[in-house]
Amino acid sequence: MEKVPDSDFLVQFGKQVEKFRKKKKLSYRKLAQNCNIDYSDISKIEKGKANITMLTLLELAKGLEIHPKKLLDFEFDFED
Numbered sequence: 001m002e003k004v005p006d007s008d009f010l011v012q013f014g015k016q017v018e019k020f021r022k023k024k025k026l027s028y029r030k031l032a033q034n035c036n037i038d039y040s041d042i043s044k045i046e047k048g049k050a051n052i053t054m055l056t057l058l059e060l061a062k063g064l065e066i067h068p069k070k071l072l073d074f075e076f077d078f079e080d
Helices: 005-023 028-035 039-046 054-064
Strands: none
Touching: 005 039, 005 054, 028 039, 028 054, 039 054
16 A cells, blocks of 8 residues: 555644644634634644645644744655
8 A cells, every 4th residue: 555645744734733732722713713714624734634825834833823843843754
């Protein structure tokens, strides 16, 4: 079975978002209010079901009150 790196990346990114959201003790709805993203979209992002834009990355970081690079700071194995 062939590994799909793009979906793995989205799942890992989603885990980062979830980690920081929980660390800040924010619900989906509160984070959504903080960053102007629908709460259902935040759920999709955390589950790795959404491929977001750079602007959404910035909005998430703003809502979490962290630098955007922290959301991308995780181990990932790039495959050819």
